[in-house]
Amino acid sequence: MFEPYLYSAPALLLVAATTLVPIVIGISYAFRNIMLLDPTSGGFVGLDNFRELLRDASFWNALKNTVVWTASCVGFQFLFGLILALMLNRPFPGRALIQATIFLPWAIPTFLVGMNWSWLLNPAIGPLPHWAYALGLMNAPDNILSDPDYALWGPIFAGIWWGTPFFAITLLAALQSIPREIYEAAEIDGAGGLERFRSITLPFLAPTMVITVLLRTIWVANSPELIVVMTKGGPADASQIVASYVFTQAYQGLNFGYASAVATALVLLLLIYAFLLIAIRQAMLGRR
Amino acid sequence: MASIDIKNVRKDFGPVSVLKGVDLAIASGEFAVLVGPSGCGKSTLLRLIAGLEDASSGEIHIGGRRVDDLPPRDRDIAMVFQSYALYPHMNVRDNMGYSLRLKRTPQARIAEIVGRAGAKLGLEALGERKPRELSGGQRQRVAMGRAIVRNPKAFLFDEPLSNLDARMREQMRFEIRKLHRDLGATSVYVTHDQIEAMTMADRIVAMNAGIIQQVGTPLELYDDPANVFVAGFIGSPAMNFLSGEARRGETGVALSVGGKAFCTLSQAVAVPEDGRVTIGIRPERIRIGVGAGQVVEAAADLVETTGAASVVHVDLAGQAMKIFTTERLQLTQGQRIPLAIDAKDVCLFDPAGGGRLR
Ligand SMILES: Nc1ncnc2c1ncn2[C@@H]1O[C@H](COP(=O)(O)OP(=O)(O)O)[C@@H](O)[C@H]1O
Ligand SMILES: [Mg+2]
Numbered sequence: 349m350f351e352p353y354l355y356s357a358p359a360l361l362l363v364a365a366t367t368l369v370p371i372v373i374g375i376s377y378a379f380r381n382i383m384l385l386d387p388t389s390g391g392f393v394g395l396d397n398f399r400e401l402l403r404d405a406s407f408w409n410a411l412k413n414t415v416v417w418t419a420s421c422v423g424f425q426f427l428f429g430l431i432l433a434l435m436l437n438r439p440f441p442g443r444a445l446i447q448a449t450i451f452l453p454w455a456i457p458t459f460l461v462g463m464n465w466s467w468l469l470n471p472a473i474g475p476l477p478h479w480a481y482a483l484g485l486m487n488a489p490d491n492i493l494s495d496p497d498y499a500l501w502g503p504i505f506a507g508i509w510w511g512t513p514f515f516a517i518t519l520l521a522a523l524q525s526i527p528r529e530i531y532e533a534a535e536i537d538g539a540g541g542l543e544r545f546r547s548i549t550l551p552f553l554a555p556t557m558v559i560t561v562l563l564r565t566i567w568v569a570n571s572p573e574l575i576v577v578m579t580k581g582g583p584a585d586a587s588q589i590v591a592s593y594v595f596t597q598a599y600q601g602l603n604f605g606y607a608s609a610v611a612t613a614l615v616l617l618l619l620i621y622a623f624l625l626i627a628i629r630q631a632m633l634g635r636r
Numbered sequence: 637m638a639s640i641d642i643k644n645v646r647k648d649f650g651p652v653s654v655l656k657g658v659d660l661a662i663a664s665g666e667f668a669v670l671v672g673p674s675g676c677g678k679s680t681l682l683r684l685i686a687g688l689e690d691a692s693s694g695e696i697h698i699g700g701r702r703v704d705d706l707p708p709r710d711r712d713i714a715m716v717f718q719s720y721a722l723y724p725h726m727n728v729r730d731n732m733g734y735s736l737r738l739k740r741t742p743q744a745r746i747a748e749i750v751g752r753a754g755a756k757l758g759l760e761a762l763g764e765r766k767p768r769e770l771s772g773g774q775r776q777r778v779a780m781g782r783a784i785v786r787n788p789k790a791f792l793f794d795e796p797l798s799n800l801d802a803r804m805r806e807q808m809r810f811e812i813r814k815l816h817r818d819l820g821a822t823s824v825y826v827t828h829d830q831i832e833a834m835t836m837a838d839r840i841v842a843m844n845a846g847i848i849q850q851v852g853t854p855l856e857l858y859d860d861p862a863n864v865f866v867a868g869f870i871g872s873p874a875m876n877f878l879s880g881e882a883r884r885g886e887t888g889v890a891l892s893v894g895g896k897a898f899c900t901l902s903q904a905v906a907v908p909e910d911g912r913v914t915i916g917i918r919p920e921r922i923r924i925g926v927g928a929g930q931v932v933e934a935a936a937d938l939v940e941t942t943g944a945a946s947v948v949h950v951d952l953a954g955q956a957m958k959i960f961t962t963e964r965l966q967l968t969q970g971q972r973i974p975l976a977i978d979a980k981d982v983c984l985f986d987p988a989g990g991g992r993l994r
Contacts, residue, residue: 529721532688537735537786538709547734551725 377608384602397609406585407593407610413500414589414614418569421507425568426561428508429515436516437523454513462577465506469493469578493579496586503574503587511568515560522556523549562625566618590614637822638699638712638789639664640685645694647680647846654680656846658694662824662839667816670826671833672843673869678826681843682792685824687711699789714783718795720775722767722782729754729763732781753781756815773804780815790822797832809836830870834858842866864990867916867983873947876922876957878915879987882907891915891982894953899930899977905984905993913993914985919947919960921981924973932975936967950975 378397383389401407436447453461468474470491477489492498526548534544572592575581581588581596588596590610598607640662647655654677662668670678683689685696687708696704703711722731730737732753733746741749754760757777767775776796783791796812797805813836816823827833833840834854842849842857842865850862854870861867867875880893888902891913898915907913934950934957941947941964948959948967952975959975967973984993 527719527721529717529719530723532686532708533715533717533721533782534723534734535688536686536708536713536715537782538738539734543738547725548723 374608375612377605378612380605382604382608384604389605393605397606398613400606401609401613406588407590407613409585410581410588410590410593411617413587414569414591417500417504417507417575417589418565420501420504421511421568422561422564424504424508425511425564426515426557428512430519432512432516433519433523436520451513451517453510454517456510458510458571458573459577461506461510462503462574465502465509465574466493466578469502469505494583496583499579499583499587500575503578506574506578507568510574511564514564518556518560519553522553526552558625558629562622566622569618570614637664637820639697640790640822640824641695641697641700642681642685643695643697645681645684645696646692647677647684647689648692654846655684655691658846658848660841660848660851662822664699664822665820667813667823667825667836667838668841669833669837669839670824670841670843671830671869672828672849674828676843677846678828678843679794682715682794682824682826685711685790686713686715686792712789713792714786714788714790715792715794716779716783716796718798720767720779720796720799722775722778724767727764727766728759728770728778728781731767731778732785734782735786749785750781753784756784756818757781772800773808776800776804776808780812784815784819788821790824791816793823793825795827796825797827798829805832812836831872834870840870842869844869861916861983862992864914864916864985867985867992871918873919873958873960875916875918875983877985878917878952878955878957880913880915881911882913882984883911888979891984893932893955896932896953897930898932899979899982901979901982901984907984907993908986908988912987914987914990916983916985917977917981919958921978922957922959923976924948924959924961924963924965925976926974930977930979932977933972934975936971936973937969939965939967 379392379394381389381391381393381396432450436443436450468476470493471477471489477486477491480486481489493502530548531544534548539547569589570591572589572595575587575589575592576595579587581592585593591614594607594611594614597603597610601607640660642658642660645655645658646653658681670681672678680689684691685698687703687706691704695702698711698713723734726734729750733750736746736749750763751760754763757780759774759777759781762770762774762778767778770778776799779796793812797808800808809832812825825832825836833842837854839851840854840857841851844865850857850866852860857866857870861870861875864877868877878893878898880891880898882905883890883892884907885900888900889905889907890900891898893915932952934952937949937951937956939946939948945960945962946965948961948965950957950959950973985991986993
């Protein structure tokens with residue numbers, strides 16, 4: 349009766365040891381009071397960290413910023429990626445070269461991207477503020493990274509630039525798998541360009557779109573690198589997202605217990621998001 | 637219904653010339669089959685008629701109207717693709733009704749037309765299915781239905797049966813022909829399969845390397861091929877070709893193979909200077925045994941039988957030849973057998989250009 353479990357035990361143990369143990373230990377910090385420079389800390393404090401979290405205005409601000417950051421990054425990455433993929437899907441001279449160039453940002457380490465964009469946005473060395481000023485988009489050639497109202501948009505620009513190729517690559521691959529004859533049949537049936545996009549391209553791309561947006565949302569929401577490099581969450585937490593707030597709490601506040609509580613909250617929110625999307629997807633698949 | 641006229645059409649893909657000046661007139665209501673080996677430009681010609689590809693030069697007329705500059709949807713044609721090209725996200729009914737919906741036909745009218753086409757093709761029970769839930773034969777029917785529903789001036793078929801198994805192919809061949817008899821619409825049917833061409837066509841257009849080789853009824857092409865290509869492509873087992881010599885004599889043109897007399901043609905034939913010719917004779921026109929015509933001796937090599945008939949491979953003066961017979965023969969390898977050749981079954985070709993010698 350136990351025998352089947354014995355056969356699967358090694359695999360289960362391995363999964364538990366490599367996946368579950370670190371997660372459980374990480375989450376356990378959230379219920380303790382761990383201050384890095386205080387040797388007397390480390391005691392079990394129950395839900396204290398979470399109670400503090402609910403009262404922490406910085407956390408709620410970071411949560412709001414996380415939504416703005418993730419939605420803007422993923423939304424624009426997706427939009428530009430789709431446009432690029434559609435443009436690259438038709439043959440034109442020099443396509444291979446342009447394709448390679450467009451995919452280049454994806455190969456650059458995030459930290460370099462962040463540094464590069466902070467310089468581009470810095471009026472002392474970068475051209476962008478001067479251009480924006482000349483075009484009338486700004487009242488003065490200032491650094492948006494030091495403007496509390498716009499600081500978050502600096503990393504968002506960098507994120508869009510960096511992540512667009514991901515969508516372009518995956519959507520282009522999906523586009524190229526659509527048989528040409530289906531478009532031709534539709535053309536003969538009388539479908540114009542927009543109608544073909546609506547009734548052929550979109551249904552073919554839908555599964556890829558859903559899965560890439562789902563994955564990228566979690567990925568982007570969890571990635572504080574650009575913000576940490578470009579604004580450190582500032583000025584005055586104006587560009588803080590939850591993921592970067594975890595980092596700030598842990599390494600500037602040195603409050604590991606609280607940082608773990610924030611991280612746990614983020615994981616919970618993302619899990620809820622993922623389950624919702626999977627449920628919607630299942631419902632859509634079931635309907636077909 | 638409409639005639640299709642193609643005038644001196646050329647098509648180049650970059651430096652590659654795929655169609656090298658095609659002239660073709662297809663009469664209204666005719667079922668024309670475009671046949672030739674893979675890569676000879678059949679699909680390209682069909683796609684030019686459909687408007688999916690632009691000709692490099694020349695003119696295309698459908699129903700007397702020049703269509704070169706019209707997009708596919710304004711040419712009033714329907715096309716059935718080899719891959720069927722069904723819309724995978726739509727069910728059978730929506731696949732068939734798509735063109736009508738785009739023309740803003742009222743729902744009730746669409747349902748009526750699609751219903752009628754579905755009934756004609758035996759698809760009534762499948763209306764709600766998606767293409768992936770259909771067998772190959774059913775998909776083929778949906779593709780046909782999609783074409784019928786549009787009531788076009790002309791039907792274009794691009795190897796529509798190639799993805800079906802042999803039995804299904806035979807059945808669909810018959811059904812497409814019946815459909816054509818009912819609808820009477822001008823049809824251009826592309827295939828690489830000469831049996832499809834022979835069995836389905838009102839007229840066959842034989843093509844090779846971007847050039848039309850011969851146009852005619854199936855039996856005209858079979859009995860009176862214009863050149864070695866048509867002679868060898870039409871008919872299975874294929875026509876035998878022997879390299880031989882022709883010498884003008886008193887009773888006519890005497891043919892010999894490997895120095896041995898083969899037969900004597902009584903009609904006048906233009907023979908090349910050096911006397912070298914390619915002799916063509918169909919495997920079923922050679923009789924084993926002594927008959928009225930000239931008798932030639934060959935050595936048996938191998939017998940292949942299908943039950944209904946046999947193909948006997950023989951060696952004639954060092955050249956391989958096939959004989960098709962419904963007799964059941966027991967032959968041993970190397971056995972000498974007499975062959976009766978009737979001079980009127982022999983075609984002569986120019987070994988250099990491949991053209992027919994008449
Ligand atoms: N879009 C294209 N670009 C370049 N060459 C092509 C294209 N379409 C067809 N060809 C070439 O044209 C020739 C004829 O093709 P096709 O008309 O499809 O032949 P068939 O249908 O008789 O098998 C082939 O050699 C093929 O490689
Ligand atoms: Mg083809």
